[in-house]
Amino acid sequence: MARWEPDAQGRLQLAALELFQERGYASVTVAEIADRAGLTKRTFFNHFTDKREVLFAGAKDYEAGILKYLAEAGDDLSPLDAVLAALTRSSEDLVQYGDFARARQRLIESSIELRERDLVKTASLTAALADALNARGVPLGRARLTAQAALAVFDTAYVAWIGEGTGDLETLMGQVLEELREAVR
Known part of the structure; x- marks a missing residue:
């Protein structure tokens, strides 16, 4: 997935939800969420303060x-x-x-x-x-x-x-x- 594709926030939320369901919330890192979404950690933090906020956006x-x-x-x-x-x-x-x-x-x-x-x-x-x-x-x-x-x-x-x-x-x-x-x- 190209990093410039639209809806970075939605992609990050979907990636996080998938990873949380696969491995449990505690074992997933921000870097893994960003990687799954095809984005960077910096992009993640442009949208969310921490990984908890993905579920409360x-x-x-x-x-x-x-x-x-x-x-x-x-x-x-x-x-x-x-x-x-x-x-x-x-x-x-x-x-x-x-x-x-x-x-x-x-x-x-x-x-x-x-x-x-x-x-x-x-x-x-x-x-x-x-x-x-x-x-x-x-x-x-x-x-x-x-x-x-x-x-x-x-x-x-x-x-x-x-x-x-x-x-x-x-x-x-x-x-x-x-x-x-x-x-x-």
Whole structure:
């Protein structure tokens, strides 16, 4: 593969995913990822800060999309319903990545280092959602609780969607929300 071919970031992500699946996350080096993609280590570091970020690329864009959808949510929605509506709209973009999402989730679950990074990204999203809810007039404590509850619903539905490979994420989110509401009654 020529080094000048387009989509270096995508090539690096694909190469990393293949290598991680073949040999496990811990045993793969940045140099091996770059070599598999037909690129240099320098090119790798132009796109990612470290090999963990290969699996979390796009997290900031994803967060920005959710926050945009939350800002567009109607004022007639409860804070929880507004966040869930934003997460539902953002999940429409995830459906096209089903196979990648499943492979990514298996890798994250196989590595403490990746689970820690996932928790950091989730904490960042939770804080951003809480701040956005607070800006909508929700007291900060309630905003934090709402953001955490909404992300628990989303995460539970997402893991089920990945594991089953059937159904749609929006329907699963609705089912999990009903389970949560039943649990707190």
